[in-house]
Amino acid sequence: MSVPKLEQLSQSVVQGPSLATGAIPTRDWMDIPVKFKSGNYAYVAKKDKVEYLNSQSGLSFPNAREWSPEEDDWKLPDDWKDIILKGLAERLEKFRSLKIFMDCCVRCGACADKCHFFLGTGDPKNMPVLRAELLRSVYRNEFTLGGRILGRMAGAREMTVGVLKEWFMYSYQCTECRRCSIFCPYGIDTAEVTMMIRELLHLVGIGINWVLEPVSNSNRTGNHMGLQPHTFKDNVEFLVEDVESLTGVKPNISFNRKGAEILFITPSADVFAEPGLYTAMGYLLLFEAIGLDYTWSTYASEGGNFGLFTNNETMKKLNAKMYAEAERLGVKYILGGECGHMWRVVHQYMETMNGPADFLEKPVSPITGTVFENAASSKMVHISEFTADLIKHGKLKFDKSRNSHVKATFHDSCNPARAMGLIEEPRYILDHVVDWVEMPENTIREQTFCCGSGTGLNTDEIMDLRMRAGLPRANAVKYVHEKHGVNMLSCVCAIDRATLTSLNDYWTPGVGVCGVTELVANAIVQEGETRGELEEGLRTMVF
């Protein structure tokens, strides 16, 4: 799928048949079937990936096969309906959230225009309330008295292949960003609903490759990118060389080193591609400046966890490596890099799933002596918390003018903002290292807009969807770009660094994307450095 033309898409967003701009469909939503065509769905999981995952202990990924959503026959198992309904019943017993979210919605519509997918596509089924109704209608039919008796009149409908296809379409047009849930008077969280639908779909072999391939890579090689240990090490060493040639400082690094004080884990994308590379270089410089005793791990070389976008079993299995590796290496605690969904897993799931982490120690900054009480039990500290504390104690020396080529703004990543409450720390850091401004208030902090490509949707075949879904974010960037001359969108998320780059190139050319730690490292003044004038900080090309 080629990238849609800017003028076309701009026009289509405003004037296309969109409920967001006033076109009301004439038919009831239950009567509008989904239609899969090239460009409106992400490629389905490859057979060998599904087979591999199905062979792993604790995981179940049945019905591996070659298939296409565009064909009528999805090659489902004969008893697919039974499997789905049983799966739903089981999940209702396991998750109170699901029961309550199925029963309590009053369809007030407060969530409707809060979704970036709805704003960008105008598709009624992208209103969070309707996305949930896709499942709720089946729930009513099977599990409620009113639904059984009154059927469609009570908003109930039979589970059919058509409904299943609809689930696939719309659970993969949701990035589980949770923006809608903060506006819901009952806190109904569409992320929970979407997660349940995705779990159900995996029961009958429906999943997308951009999720399951990273998952299987992460299981086998330790990271989404599939980097094997020597390659992972090579990549980090390249960055060390780059840092040295830019600054004259050669960061000291180690891999899988037993007895290190801290295990550092960050999304593997940061050692794989621009602009994440610069954030990784930032980590190297920062840790060198404070002389941190830390190690990288090639086994637990992934901060992210696409299991979160798959099912809770997979999430647990992938996440378990962090503690397993920390225990094997005998570190005191874990320091985590900048990543969005990784921090949802670490903050809200990790210790529940794979704890107690009693083989680790309560995290203490070796530089400042600060005890991170908020991570006392899970023993994992966010790099922004760690850095903000260093700055507060005057342990880092900055020359802000080294970032004078940057006029930044800050994008709150969905999960740190709405699933963790990590909002002020990055801002505190930015205040000390760069000249920056906020985007408009309804698009930041807990109301931040998703990049539009999270939850494994950052794949190129759905570029049209991604550019639409990212429009609300891009629009706010454009506003500060035009008003304040902002040329850099900083964030604390690896997926953002990749996806916002495409988004800005499309909607707001001239605005780059960077991690907060890149800006920190740009401005750091440290002993032994022989850096000249780096016009673009760590991005300066040196020959």
Place this chain on the structure above:
Amino acid sequence: MKYAFSFLAVIALILIAWLGSQIPGMPYLFGIALPYLAMMIFLGGFVYKVVQWGKSPVPFSIQTTCGQGKSLDFIKHNRLEAPDTTAEVAARMFLEIVTFRSLFRNTKSEIYDGPKITYESSKWLWLFALIFHYSFLLIVIRHMRLFLDPVPAWIGWLEFGDGLFQVGAPTWYMTDIGLLAGCVLLFGRRLITRHVRFISLVNDYFPLVLIFSIAATGILMRYFLRTDIDIVNIKQLAVGLVTFSPVIGTDIGAIFYIHLFLVCVLLAYFPFSKLMHFAGVFMSPTRNMKNNTRAVRHINPWNPVIVPHSYSGYEDEFREFMVDAGIPVEKELPPKEDEE
């Protein structure tokens, strides 16, 4: 169509009560049997539903944070929006339930040429919801006068406060107007706001029409058809119902039975409908959990045993590369066989 059906259903209910109560002997059905039955369904259904919800565990701590979490000393913690203690959760829940804070946050977005998206504060839904719910609550409390003998003084104060303005006698209550207006506003909103109209079900229109009719029949009874009913008999019946010794005196009037029957329908309908949001709002995990998951471990009662792809399995697969690259390993490579 969906709203039209709601009107038809309520009209049918009204006719049933109107005609039915005129049949000799039937007042016992409408005045005593059905209220007891409705109350039983309401209480039983309500408790059943809450217990059913409660039976499912909360495996993960999935709070939504709408502000800064508790972090470093110098980072200001938003105690209401990212609560860290039970007291802070209680405060968050209290304000959510009493002031509808999430709705207060509501914005309306518009898309203009460019494209350019704007968001502005939109408090209409919040306002309508407040008018509706508070009027309803006060009316329910005021009705306690019918069931309690003697009537507690505070009900009198409440009535005095509620009846601040007087249009003729008897005094009009603000909450009567509020409930009618609340129903009309919420109903009108469903028809007019395009996306809300598209998602609305019969389940959404019906309760509004039903509650409007309950309010309307109550008002008719109190202000317009007063001569038809005997308030002393009604009080006697009401007190009798709560003391389990109901008596139906002389003719009470059809309008009363219509009002009562609609209330019974509402009670019986309640546990099977979205009206259960009344209980659900207290139990929503995204709002009633502490954001302290890294400081205190949350327990999942069904936590499955799943182990990661083991380090040894990983090293076995990549040992050669690791040794070559100088990455420490647990098990060295086997000594190379002598070349022969």
